[in-house]
Structures are given as structure tokens and as C-alpha cells.
Amino acid sequence: MDNQIEIENYRIQKSEEWAGNIDDQELINRIQDSDFARQQNNDGKDFCYFLDKKYHTSNTQNSEYVCMAYTLNEPANLERASVSDIVVEENEVYHIHRISVLRDGVLIDKIPDTKIKVLDSENHSSGGILSSNKKINITIKDLRLYDILILEDSRVKPFTERDFLRKEFSKYVWVSPDNYWAYGSYKFTFINERNEKIAFKKTFFRDESGNVLEPEVHYLDKGEQFVFEETNYINPVDANREIFPFIDFATDKNWKELSDYIAPIYQEIFNTASLKDFAPNLIEKLESLPDLDEKIQFAIEYVQNNIYYIFNADEMNGHKPQEPAVTYENKQGDCKAKSVLLKVILDYIGVEASIVLVNFHTDFYMKYYLPSLLTFNHAIVKISYKGEDYFVDATTRDEFGTLENRGFIYFMHYLEVKPDQELQERKPYRYPYFCVDEKIDFQVQDTIGKLTLTTTYKGNRANAMRRYFKNTNRREVIDSWNNFLFYSLNYSGDRNGTDIRNIFKDATIDIVSDDKKQNEFKIQYQAIIENPYYVDPKNNRFLMYFDRNLVKASARDYMHKDLPFWHNFDSEKYEINLYTDQKIDTEEKYTVQESMINNPYFDFKSRKKVSKHGATAYIEYSPLVNLEIPKDEFEKFRTDHHTVADSNFGLGIDIIEPGLMNMLKFNFKKKFK
Structure with missing residues (x-):
């Protein structure tokens, strides 16, 4: 290879002057039990006695220093500590300053017990993604449960001529730590040695009541530093519903x-x-x-x-x-x-x-x-x-x-x-077409049902479905549709455990057309179904087709406090035809139920046409997408999706069983509904 450059990926040496130096006795003094530490041990958690993290930026290089001491009381943490990988970028060097354990009050240097290998980083190394990253594999022998592991290291990234943006501008985001860990002492320091002023912005920090504070912006001139420091610290963020507090550091430019x-x-x-x-x-x-x-x-x-x-x-x-x-x-x-x-x-x-x-x-x-x-x-x-x-x-x-x-x-x-x-x-976007336009025909004669789905995909859906059919075995495609229909027709309610291929007989799926100019991909699925009716525990028979793709569970279940709901659903249109040679209940509540929703963020329309032997449902879902739903409007948005889920995402028809007694039973039930 032309212009190949051999670089050293790691070194074992003392820390730089800007990071400071800590001697062995000071380390031991900082590793002291406390009521806070004992509480974490009693709770079965590992404990970090201290973590000092420093980020140093100049016009010639970026450097990041860490010194920490934590317990190995959990087998999983012991395993992770014994073998670890550090990935360094091109021209970045990993400096090891100290690897030690405190065992029974004695500080033991573990660098002689450490084996280091430098490997090519295989992550994302195929499919046109080139990476000159290196992976430094570190194996430490003879780590033991209840050791206290002490690591001191740094990463140094000198700028080359290619790094003209990094030379000119600084960018670093500090994110508050994982809330699994408890810290006796936690300290982060940002050091600006650049000629330019650096701004930093504190965001999603909270008051004692958990309310998000207004962001704060401050500035660092050359030679100044910012320090975030806590003692007896557990990050209080609710990880499932809150954004971790972070601080954004960047060269002061608009x-x-x-x-x-x-x-x-x-x-x-x-x-x-x-x-x-x-x-x-x-x-x-x-x-x-x-x-x-x-x-x-x-x-x-x-x-x-x-x-x-x-x-x-x-x-x-x-x-x-x-x-x-x-x-x-x-x-x-x-x-x-x-x-x-x-x-x-x-x-x-x-x-x-x-x-x-x-x-x-x-x-x-x-x-x-x-x-x-x-x-x-x-x-x-x-x-x-x-x-x-x-x-x-x-x-x-x-x-x-x-x-x-x-x-x-x-x-x-x-x-x-x-x-x-x-x-x-x-700007927000409303599709000028339906991403999915599907017609479902389910015709039942005697005990045999013939099911046909004709679907036209457009836009993103056409591209995705075209790739899916190109790259997937046709038998696998048919099984996927069979599995979807097993739930849509509610067969999961009365024949669970049955081989789906034995339910959907002679199933086929074919590409009808592929218009690459209009970007429309049209397919047709067909199958024969013996015993096509869903039968409830009281032996009542039904034909049902409910497409759960219309039920937006992510919207109905969304609970995050800080992240607004990102609205990116596809537009959809369905025509569902269910017809039989049996009489049906033409006035059954859910069979005739229609809905019309005009939410600011989506329109939903469900219309029905019912006859004595079947019914048709016409459903259209047209969302306004590529936007965040404001918090004060989300509950109405959620409620309207609950309305869609209340039997408005498909069609069901009730069969009136033949015979005088069944007719009398039906009339009685209808009278006293």
C-alpha cells in the first residue's frame, strides 16, 4: 500500500503533567470504606471508590485521562475486567499508566500480569466501511473476586493534516454516568488549552424535585477549566423515562x-x-x-x-x-x-x-x-x-x-x-400516496374459505419489500404471511399449536408488478383454508380480519418524560371483504361500528358496508409525519390511537347458525342486548 504509516497504538508510561500524578499511598488512602460504600455492598452492587476523568483539548491534540478504583464483587464484572478491548482511532495512542489491585490491604502491580495484543478492529469493516481503527485487547491474569481494581490510563489523539476540522474546532459531549454504579467520589474536569474560547452548555440537569432546569451556557478561555464533582454519588436519572444530563463543549461559534x-x-x-x-x-x-x-x-x-x-x-x-x-x-x-x-x-x-x-x-x-x-x-x-x-x-x-x-x-x-x-x-410531511394499499378478499363456501390479499407498496415500503422479496426464500416469505394471517384471522384464539402450513393450504405469493418509475411494488397472496371460521368457547362462529399494523402500540404505550414522541408512521389504506354462504348478524355492534378521527397529527376513517351474507370495511390512515408531538397534545394523540384499537382496525362478522332453535336464541339475544 502506498504511503503506509506504521504507528504505535499503545504505550506504558506515566501520566502527562496536565493529568496530574498520584502515588501509591494516596491511592490506598482514597480507597476507604464508608457507610455509603457498605450500603452498596449490602445491596449486592459493585462500588466505585473514585473516578477521576479529565478531558484536555488543544490546537494540536485531544486527550482523555481516567483514573478509577472499583470493586470486583460480582462475577460478571470480574470477567469483564479480566479481558477487555479498547478501540483507538487512526493516529490515536492508548497510554497505560497503572493497572493494580488492592487485595487484603496490599497494593499489587498487575502490569507484569497483563498481556496486550493489538488487532484490527473488525467492527463495521465490511460492506464499504473502511476503518483503520485498532483494537487493543488487554488480558489481566489472576484477578479475584473481592479485589479492588485500579486503572489509570489515557487516550491521546494528535491531529494530522487530515484533521483540519479538529484542529480548528473542538467538540466534546460529557454524559452523566450509568446509574448502576455508585461512586464514593466522582470528578470530571474539562481543560481548555486552545487559543479559542470554548462554550459549554449544561442540559437536562434537574432540581431536587426532578424538574428539568433551564440549560446553562458558560465559557472557558485558554487555560481555564470546568469541574463537575460529586461525593457519595448515584446518578438519580430514571433511565427508562428521562434523558441523562449532559454537557456539550464546543468552540464558541454560531x-x-x-x-x-x-x-x-x-x-x-x-x-x-x-x-x-x-x-x-x-x-x-x-x-x-x-x-x-x-x-x-x-x-x-x-x-x-x-x-x-x-x-x-x-x-x-x-x-x-x-x-x-x-x-x-x-x-x-x-x-x-x-x-x-x-x-x-x-x-x-x-x-x-x-x-x-x-x-x-x-x-x-x-x-x-x-x-x-x-x-x-x-x-x-x-x-x-x-x-x-x-x-x-x-x-x-x-x-x-x-x-x-x-x-x-x-x-x-x-x-x-x-x-x-x-x-x-x-417541515412536517404528509404522504401524497398510500404507502400500503391492500385489498383483502375472504370468501367462504360450505367449510372452505378462499383468501386473497392484493397489496400495493409505494415509496419506502416498495423499496423495502422489493429488497425483501429479492433476498428472501419464497417459502420463508409465505410462512411470514401465514404467521401474520394466523393472528389477523384470530386463529390464534382457537387453534394454537397447529402447524400454520396445515391451516393455510396451497398458499402462494407472487409479484404482480414492479413499476420502478412510480416506485410501486404489487404482490398477491392466495390460500385455501379448511374450517375458516373462528369458533369461541361457546361454539359461536365468526369471520374476523383485524390488521394489527393499524394499532400503533408505540404511540399507545409511550411514557418518556423528556423525549417527545417522534411521529413517523406510514399512510395506509385497506379494503376488507368478508363474505359467506351463511346468514350473519347485520346489526352486531362491532360489525357495523364506524369511526372518523381528525387528530392534528393523523386522520383515520373506517367505513362499513353490510349485507345479509357479509360485510366490507374501508379503512384509511393518513398521518402527518416527521415531527415531534408536543407534550401538551400527546394524551389526545394517545387517546385517539386507543380509539383505533377499539375494534376499528378491521372487521368481524357473527354467523347466525341455521335451525329454528338457533334463530330463536339469536332473536332472544338481540332483544335483550
């Missing part, structure tokens, strides 16, 4: 200053060469297409499917975007490179496009974070066309459709790579 910094870097890349110079064959294909819609589709799918996605896991923002000519020639590039090439192609055909920076994983936190380019970990393309904005991820594969029919990407915050920009929020 979004306009940051966009003015990054925009010229991209503009320089755009200006390197024209499409005519490096891609004449591509232009020839573009020119042969009859209209602009098809040219846009071709451009997107060319970059998505013909340019191999290579993601440098060390640093998304660590270097300038690759020139589009290089990306086209090599047929590979990271998200920035692929996005830049797509924009250059769209520029050529006269379609307005720009690069935008996003972070799908931390999208919710963007409004709380301080402005920083290092917050983003991905680049996509924003296309403005016919009065609408569309967002396209150039790294995705096997997506189809003209622009308005392509899949929708869920996220809210982005920074457009143009001068003088603020962090932007996308």
Missing part, C-alpha cells in the same frame, strides 16, 4: 460563522472540473432521456448504485470532499464524495441542489447542542424541484422512482452547505 467556514471548502471542490470534461459518456446517457423527471431519477440511481460507498469510519469530517472527477473515475467514495458528484450532475441538467450536513443518530439533540460542524456525521443532497424540497441519500442502494415517488428520509435538523446559513428544521 451557525452562520460555521457555514461561512465550510461553504468555500465545498465550492472549491465544485469548481475543480466540469461534468463535460470527466464524464462525457454519462452526459450522453442523460441527453438520451426524454424528460427532466427521468434525468433526475437516472442521476440519483447512477450515483447510488454505480458509485461504491466507502465510509471512512475514523472521521466523516476529517478531510475535504473528494473531487467529483476522482469519484467518477474510481467509482467509489464516501457520503461527501457521492453527494458532491450527484450535485454536479444535477447542476448540469439545471436542477437546483445543495449538500446538507445531518446526523440521523443525534437528530433530537441538535436543538440542545451548541453549534458545531463536528456534530454532523453524514452528508446528503437537498433537491428543490417544482416548488418542493426533497432529500436524497446518495449512499443508499436499490431505491427507485421519480423524485416525488422515492422513499422519504425521516430527520428534522440540517445545515445547508451555503454561506450565511442557520441550522434548519424540515
Whole structure:
């Protein structure tokens, strides 16, 4: 390999001056039993006597130091301590300062009992994701239950020429510790040795009553430090319903200053060469297409499917975007490179496009974070066309459709790579089509039922279902549908334990059509069902079809105090036809029940048509998505979803059994309902 650089990944040495030095006797003095420590031991928990964590940043490197002492009273913690892995980035060095145990009051140096191996980090090392990370495997011999393990180490990341953003800007997020651990002493220190002022923002800290405090913003000049310190400390956060308190540290800049910094870097890349110079064959294909819609589709799918996605896991923002000519020639590039090439192609055909920076994983936190380019970990393309904005991820594969029919990407915050920009929020979105449009026909004659499902998927659903059918064995696909129908037809209520393949006889599933321009994928499932009626314990017979996909359990069960509910459901449409040669109860409450819900965040409509031998239900669900439901509106949102779940997500019909006595029983039941 050209320009291969051998680096040292770990060292055993004393800590740096900024981290401080602690001698053996001071360590022993800090490891003292207390009522607080004894209480944790009595509760069966491990206990951390002290944890000192320091983060040091300068214009030449970032460093993180930790010194801690904790008990090994639990076998699981003993196992984790005996063998551990440390992953270091490219050019990052792991420094081991001390590995010791305090055993029966005696401090024992365990570095001679430590074996260290440096391995390639295999995490995310396939599928176009390149990583020069190294994994440092540390094995410590002869650790024993009830030892107190003492670790002192640091990680040092010197900046190379590629790390121009890290040289220019600092970004670090401290998150309060796991609330399993109890700490006799917990101390975190942030040290600013950069020439620039660093801002820090405390968020989701709480008062004594558990109420979230207003965020606080403070500043650190060069040479200043921030200290967070607690004694006898257990993080009080309710991990299942609250966000852990965190502090965001970032170089003091606003979004306009940051966009003015990054925009010229991209503009320089755009200006390197024209499409005519490096891609004449591509232009020839573009020119042969009859209209602009098809040219846009071709451009997107060319970059998505013909340019191999290579993601440098060390640093998304660590270097300038690759020139589009290089990306086209090599047929590979990271998200920035692929996005830049797509924009250059769209520029050529006269379609307005720009690069935008996003972070799908931390999208919710963007409004709380301080402005920083290092917050983003991905680049996509924003296309403005016919009065609408569309967002396209150039790294995705096997997506189809003209622009308005392509899949929708869920996220809210982005920074457009143009001068003088603020962090932007996308508008909420309502699908102009139904992502799922399904017709269910269940016709029963004598004791045989014929079931047919015809389903059209569109947008994201079409892309996903197309991939599913391509990559999955057809028998497995049929079993999946059989299993779903086993519950939808309520057979789980009267024939549990029966082999599903023996219930759904001669089941088939076929692709009816695949329109890659409209991005519509249509399938049909068919099966024969002997004994098609659900029979309750009193031998009453029913035909039922309830699609639990309409019951949004995540909305009904949501309980988080801090995170607003993120609304990202698909639009759905169903026509359910249940017909039999038997008479049915045409006035049964749930058979005729209809509903109409007009919530600000979704519309739901269920309409019925009932005859003496069956019924049809027409159901439409149309949500307003890509938004957070405000807390003061969530309970109404939840209640309306409970209404959907109250027998409005399908159709059931009651069979009137033949015979005089059964008719009399039915009339009696009807009279005294």
C-alpha cells in the first residue's frame, strides 16, 4: 500500500503533567470504606471508590485521562475486567499508566500480569466501511473476586493534516454516568488549552424535585477549566423515562460563522472540473432521456448504485470532499464524495441542489447542542424541484422512482452547505400516496374459505419489500404471511399449536408488478383454508380480519418524560371483504361500528358496508409525519390511537347458525342486548 504509516497504538508510561500524578499511598488512602460504600455492598452492587476523568483539548491534540478504583464483587464484572478491548482511532495512542489491585490491604502491580495484543478492529469493516481503527485487547491474569481494581490510563489523539476540522474546532459531549454504579467520589474536569474560547452548555440537569432546569451556557478561555464533582454519588436519572444530563463543549461559534467556514471548502471542490470534461459518456446517457423527471431519477440511481460507498469510519469530517472527477473515475467514495458528484450532475441538467450536513443518530439533540460542524456525521443532497424540497441519500442502494415517488428520509435538523446559513428544521410531511394499499378478499363456501390479499407498496415500503422479496426464500416469505394471517384471522384464539402450513393450504405469493418509475411494488397472496371460521368457547362462529399494523402500540404505550414522541408512521389504506354462504348478524355492534378521527397529527376513517351474507370495511390512515408531538397534545394523540384499537382496525362478522332453535336464541339475544 502506498504511503503506509506504521504507528504505535499503545504505550506504558506515566501520566502527562496536565493529568496530574498520584502515588501509591494516596491511592490506598482514597480507597476507604464508608457507610455509603457498605450500603452498596449490602445491596449486592459493585462500588466505585473514585473516578477521576479529565478531558484536555488543544490546537494540536485531544486527550482523555481516567483514573478509577472499583470493586470486583460480582462475577460478571470480574470477567469483564479480566479481558477487555479498547478501540483507538487512526493516529490515536492508548497510554497505560497503572493497572493494580488492592487485595487484603496490599497494593499489587498487575502490569507484569497483563498481556496486550493489538488487532484490527473488525467492527463495521465490511460492506464499504473502511476503518483503520485498532483494537487493543488487554488480558489481566489472576484477578479475584473481592479485589479492588485500579486503572489509570489515557487516550491521546494528535491531529494530522487530515484533521483540519479538529484542529480548528473542538467538540466534546460529557454524559452523566450509568446509574448502576455508585461512586464514593466522582470528578470530571474539562481543560481548555486552545487559543479559542470554548462554550459549554449544561442540559437536562434537574432540581431536587426532578424538574428539568433551564440549560446553562458558560465559557472557558485558554487555560481555564470546568469541574463537575460529586461525593457519595448515584446518578438519580430514571433511565427508562428521562434523558441523562449532559454537557456539550464546543468552540464558541454560531451557525452562520460555521457555514461561512465550510461553504468555500465545498465550492472549491465544485469548481475543480466540469461534468463535460470527466464524464462525457454519462452526459450522453442523460441527453438520451426524454424528460427532466427521468434525468433526475437516472442521476440519483447512477450515483447510488454505480458509485461504491466507502465510509471512512475514523472521521466523516476529517478531510475535504473528494473531487467529483476522482469519484467518477474510481467509482467509489464516501457520503461527501457521492453527494458532491450527484450535485454536479444535477447542476448540469439545471436542477437546483445543495449538500446538507445531518446526523440521523443525534437528530433530537441538535436543538440542545451548541453549534458545531463536528456534530454532523453524514452528508446528503437537498433537491428543490417544482416548488418542493426533497432529500436524497446518495449512499443508499436499490431505491427507485421519480423524485416525488422515492422513499422519504425521516430527520428534522440540517445545515445547508451555503454561506450565511442557520441550522434548519424540515417541515412536517404528509404522504401524497398510500404507502400500503391492500385489498383483502375472504370468501367462504360450505367449510372452505378462499383468501386473497392484493397489496400495493409505494415509496419506502416498495423499496423495502422489493429488497425483501429479492433476498428472501419464497417459502420463508409465505410462512411470514401465514404467521401474520394466523393472528389477523384470530386463529390464534382457537387453534394454537397447529402447524400454520396445515391451516393455510396451497398458499402462494407472487409479484404482480414492479413499476420502478412510480416506485410501486404489487404482490398477491392466495390460500385455501379448511374450517375458516373462528369458533369461541361457546361454539359461536365468526369471520374476523383485524390488521394489527393499524394499532400503533408505540404511540399507545409511550411514557418518556423528556423525549417527545417522534411521529413517523406510514399512510395506509385497506379494503376488507368478508363474505359467506351463511346468514350473519347485520346489526352486531362491532360489525357495523364506524369511526372518523381528525387528530392534528393523523386522520383515520373506517367505513362499513353490510349485507345479509357479509360485510366490507374501508379503512384509511393518513398521518402527518416527521415531527415531534408536543407534550401538551400527546394524551389526545394517545387517546385517539386507543380509539383505533377499539375494534376499528378491521372487521368481524357473527354467523347466525341455521335451525329454528338457533334463530330463536339469536332473536332472544338481540332483544335483550
